Amino acid sequence: MACYRLPVLEFKCYWRDLSKGAGEMSGAEKNAHKGGDKVKVFRLYGTSACHLCEQAEGMLAVQLDTTTGTSIELVDIVESDVLFERYGLRIPVLQHPDGRELNWPFRPEQLQVFLTS
Numbered sequence: 665m666a667c668y669r670l671p672v673l674e675f676k677c678y679w680r681d682l683s684k685g686a687g688e689m690s691g692a693e694k695n696a697h698k699g700g701d702k703v704k705v706f707r708l709y710g711t712s713a714c715h716l717c718e719q720a721e722g723m724l725a726v727q728l729d730t731t732t733g734t735s736i737e738l739v740d741i742v743e744s745d746v747l748f749e750r751y752g753l754r755i756p757v758l759q760h761p762d763g764r765e766l767n768w769p770f771r772p773e774q775l776q777v778f779l780t781s
Contacts, residue, residue, distance in 0.1 A: 702733065708736055709756065711740055
């Protein structure tokens with residue numbers, strides 16, 4: 665199961681189908697586009713037992729208070745062998761909607777620039 669946090673810090677979860685093609689929208693992206701609003705959906709790759717991931721989530725919660733039109737999708741890498749192999753030693757990793765990635769550790773200033781670019 666993957667979860668994401670909306671800018672108003674509402675927490676929602678849904679099952680993430682990792683077999684989807686790259687061009688298909690995730691549940692977070694579909695919810696973000698309801699009502700015609702254009703929202704940038706970032707993905708935070710991590711695991712539920714990762715204290716660094718919790719720190720990154722906390723930083724994101726603070727930044728989302730000042731960054732409108734942005735939502736975060738939390739992706740648990742344990743649910744996919746491919747994601748676990750790719751991100752297992754690097755989590756938490758924040759992925760920009762354009763595909764760029766910001767690896768931990770990152771400072772609040774770096775995060776702000778990454779979210780608004």
